[in-house]
Amino acid sequence: MSVPSAHHRQRVVVVGSGFAGFETARGVSRRLRRAEHPAEVVLVSPNDYMLYTPLLPDVAGGLIDPRYVAVPLANELPDVSLRPGCVDRVDLATRTLHVSDCAPGDREMSWDRLVLTPGSVTKLMGVPGVAEHARGLKTVAEALYLREHFLHQLQLAEYEADPRDRRARRTVVVVGASYAGTELIAQLHALAEDHARQRGQGPAQARFVLLDLADRVMPEVGEKLSDLALESLRERGIEVRLGTSLEELSAQEATLTDGDVIGTRTVAWVTGVTGAPMLETLGLPLENGRLVVDSHLAVPGHPDVFAAGDAAAVPDLASTHTQQITPPTAQHAVRQGKAAARNVAASLGVGSRRRYKHHDLGLVVDLGPGYAVANPLGLKLSGWPAKVAARGYHLGALPRAANRWSIALAWAAEATSDRPLSRLGLVSAQESDFRASEGIGD
Numbered sequence: 467m468s469v470p471s472a473h474h475r476q477r478v479v480v481v482g483s484g485f486a487g488f489e490t491a492r493g494v495s496r497r498l499r500r501a502e503h504p505a506e507v508v509l510v511s512p513n514d515y516m517l518y519t520p521l522l523p524d525v526a527g528g529l530i531d532p533r534y535v536a537v538p539l540a541n542e543l544p545d546v547s548l549r550p551g552c553v554d555r556v557d558l559a560t561r562t563l564h565v566s567d568c569a570p571g572d573r574e575m576s577w578d579r580l581v582l583t584p585g586s587v588t589k590l591m592g593v594p595g596v597a598e599h600a601r602g603l604k605t606v607a608e609a610l611y612l613r614e615h616f617l618h619q620l621q622l623a624e625y626e627a628d629p630r631d632r633r634a635r636r637t638v639v640v641v642g643a644s645y646a647g648t649e650l651i652a653q654l655h656a657l658a659e660d661h662a663r664q665r666g667q668g669p670a671q672a673r674f675v676l677l678d679l680a681d682r683v684m685p686e687v688g689e690k691l692s693d694l695a696l697e698s699l700r701e702r703g704i705e706v707r708l709g710t711s712l713e714e715l716s717a718q719e720a721t722l723t724d725g726d727v728i729g730t731r732t733v734a735w736v737t738g739v740t741g742a743p744m745l746e747t748l749g750l751p752l753e754n755g756r757l758v759v760d761s762h763l764a765v766p767g768h769p770d771v772f773a774a775g776d777a778a779a780v781p782d783l784a785s786t787h788t789q790q791i792t793p794p795t796a797q798h799a800v801r802q803g804k805a806a807a808r809n810v811a812a813s814l815g816v817g818s819r820r821r822y823k824h825h826d827l828g829l830v831v832d833l834g835p836g837y838a839v840a841n842p843l844g845l846k847l848s849g850w851p852a853k854v855a856a857r858g859y860h861l862g863a864l865p866r867a868a869n870r871w872s873i874a875l876a877w878a879a880e881a882t883s884d885r886p887l888s889r890l891g892l893v894s895a896q897e898s899d900f901r902a903s904e905g906i907g908d
Contacts, residue, residue, distance in 0.1 A: 486775025493807025
């Protein structure tokens with residue numbers, strides 16, 4: 467068992483407060499506390515909350531207050547030292563890291579165990595105009611801006627004299643038909659329908675276009691549920707264009723890869739993710755922008771450095787394909803955080819380590835009022851049974867009771883009252899762009 471000397475208190479530093487970082491910090495601190503181990507656990511993050519990203523489409527649709535999807539670290543990690551700031555440099559040889567935007571005494575920090583969980587950012591793929599005119603769905607700022615910007619466009623369209631501009635203001639283009647993009651367009655559609663009803667307008671005033679180069683929506687849920695989701699979207703008038711993506715974007719229109727040009731003022735880019743930019747500064751092997759780790763989530767050649775979540779290329783031991791890595795999902799990030807906590811504690815002499823191997827629990831996809839698809843434990847559900855499964859899963863996955871109650875009440879209010887349509891001006895266009903919100907793009 468590794469026992470620290472009397473002159474040095476060992477320190478575990480976790481970088482990032484997403485699913486993986488949150489679970490790692492919580493798990494390590496609990497294991498060390500139970501073993502009465504004196505090591506300190508430090509969490510470094512620019513945010514003082516863990517963001518429950520699967521519900522950001524509900525935030526963008528105005529269904530849920532953004533506070534409800536932010537789990538305060540101070541409440542849930544009482545035994546963890548929280549340090550605000552961004553890690554911009556790591557020295558593996560001296561076991562130190564540099565933190566910016568922090569208290570002066572925290573700019574240089576030493577570590578004995580380092581866990582890298584900085585998460586991921588949106589892949590921009592070099593499409594002209596995307597960085598300037600589109601928004602992602604990785605942060606609260608992006609979700610809030612999409613809601614308030616689109617709501618403003620709907621309001622302006624009521625008094626727009628030019629019919630082409632009126633149509634463009636009421637048009638939303640979402641690029642990416644995975645579960646995040648599909649949930650987003652369903653929620654924005656519900657927002658537009660509520661706006662039209664509350665303003666006494668006829669239905670189908672707004673136009674919604676969902677694009678993806680794939681041959682089906684949400685291939686993650688399997689062919690049957692994918693087909694049901696596609697049918698549900700098209701029944702609501704949402705245009706789904708498969709095998710098609712965005713060629714170029716301006717402030718006024720979107721040019722598609724099939725040559726079509728769509729007038730629009732609202733474009734969401736939800737096409738996929740890559741590891742956080744700070745990973746590129748480490749000088750360590752990357753796979754698809756993610757840090758290469760072994761099955762124990764340790765970095766090869768650096769047994770005191772671990773990584774998990776979207777930032778890590780974790781071997782998928784449950785896959786039948788060789789050299790397969792786990793996809794960047796919240797489900798994996800949570801479980802990998804717990805596995806990393808166990809293995810970090812084991813490296814300090816507390817407990818035994820274990821390889822990360824998962825059992826697929828399935829996916830749940832909420833597709834707006836009255837509909838969802840889900841395949842929990844392989845059971846294929848659609849409609850209201852899937853809606854119950856989806857919302858039940860999210861309530862169970864949230865780690866704080868106050869957040870669970872608030873979200874449950876918000877969902878209950880959906881059935882008994884109108885969706886709020888006020889704009890509060892909380893996020894500007896500059897604060898929500900990719901550079902300011904996610905730290906990417908030029």
